[in-house]
Amino acid sequence: MNIINEMRIDFLACPENESFARMVISAFILPLNPTLEQLGDVKTSVSEAVTNAIIHGYGNAGGTVRMKAQMDDSGELTVDVIDNGCGIVDIQKARTPFFSSTDESERSGMGFTVMESFMDEVMVFSEKGLGTTVRMRKLIDAHEDAVAQHA
Amino acid sequence: MLTHERQRATVEIKLTGELDHNYANQIRPQLDDLISDPTIKRLVFDLDELHFMDSSGIGMIIGRYKLMARRGGRVAVRCGNRQIDRIFEMAGLYQIIEKLA
Ligand SMILES: Nc1ncnc2c1ncn2[C@@H]1O[C@H](COP(=O)(O)OP(=O)(O)OP(=O)(O)O)[C@@H](O)[C@H]1O
Ligand SMILES: [Mg+2]
Numbered sequence: 328m329n330i331i332n333e334m335r336i337d338f339l340a341c342p343e344n345e346s347f348a349r350m351v352i353s354a355f356i357l358p359l360n361p362t363l364e365q366l367g368d369v370k371t372s373v374s375e376a377v378t379n380a381i382i383h384g385y386g387n388a389g390g391t392v393r394m395k396a397q398m399d400d401s402g403e404l405t406v407d408v409i410d411n412g413c414g415i416v417d418i419q420k421a422r423t424p425f426f427s428s429t430d431e432s433e434r435s436g437m438g439f440t441v442m443e444s445f446m447d448e449v450m451v452f453s454e455k456g457l458g459t460t461v462r463m464r465k466l467i468d469a470h471e472d473a474v475a476q477h478a
Numbered sequence: 479m480l481t482h483e484r485q486r487a488t489v490e491i492k493l494t495g496e497l498d499h500n501y502a503n504q505i506r507p508q509l510d511d512l513i514s515d516p517t518i519k520r521l522v523f524d525l526d527e528l529h530f531m532d533s534s535g536i537g538m539i540i541g542r543y544k545l546m547a548r549r550g551g552r553v554a555v556r557c558g559n560r561q562i563d564r565i566f567e568m569a570g571l572y573q574i575i576e577k578l579a
Binding site: 342343345346349364367368370371374375378381382433434435437438440441444 | 496498499500502503530531532533534536537538540541560561564565568569
């Protein structure tokens with residue numbers, strides 16, 4: 328498998344950058360000719376991971392979120408969302424549907440469940456006090472109803 | 479954008495654009511103000527023109543559901559976007575909230 332494109336951005340962990348991250352990942356995958364559904368799946372999953380970094384990783388107190396993405400010639404997309412925040416002690420518990428560590432600001436505990444069902448693979452690497460990396464993969468294969476053909 | 483309409487005991491809220499954590503934070507005070515009158519017993523979310531929503535939207539809607547349930551009121555959702563509908567299904571939202579066509 329050969330890597331055909333790669334990118335990396337760092338941005339401030341503030342809520343305004345949730346939509347920014349979605350726009351960046353959309354622009355990055357558009358050349359792969361995703362369907363509207365695939366585009367929506369990736370945008371939603373990135374939004375979940377970035378929001379988690381901002382709210383949970385950094386506790387709404389700023390910091391830097393890094394997003395890295397890569398695509399290979401088979402059409403597989405890999406996205407990493409990385410924070411240097413508080414880390415996750417029990418990853419398995421964190422990934423359980425409806426589990427949320429905070430009842431402040433109305434979290435439903437569905438973020439990881441959404442990522443898992445919209446992406447092909449979700450990996451979480453985390454260490455307490457050091458931060459968290461969420462790695463997501465999805466095959467973006469071209470379909471007849473691809474976005475580019477709607478345009 | 480948020481627009482609203484009141485008819486007797488019903489308030490209908492129409493949301494357009496993208497409902498994420500940032501937007502949910504922005505509209506929450508206005509939303510709660512619009513339904514603060516305890517004689518309001520039914521809250522309808524019209525999401526037909528919402529283009530994006532993540533789990534922050536679920537949290538926001540469940541939050542309003544709890545508020546309405548406390549006064550014996552109900553919440554309904556109208557949603558034409560398949561992606562958003564899938565998220566509602568996933569979260570079991572339609573078990574507590576009416577789905578409108
Ligand atoms: N980047 C992170 N850093 C630290 N903790 C995290 C991070 N991401 C997730 N978590 C932990 O995992 C839990 C579950 O995350 P998930 O996204 O599934 O739910 P939530 O964010 O609590 O609610 P929702 O996403 O539905 O608004 C969080 O409550 C938090 O404790
Ligand atoms: Mg979350």
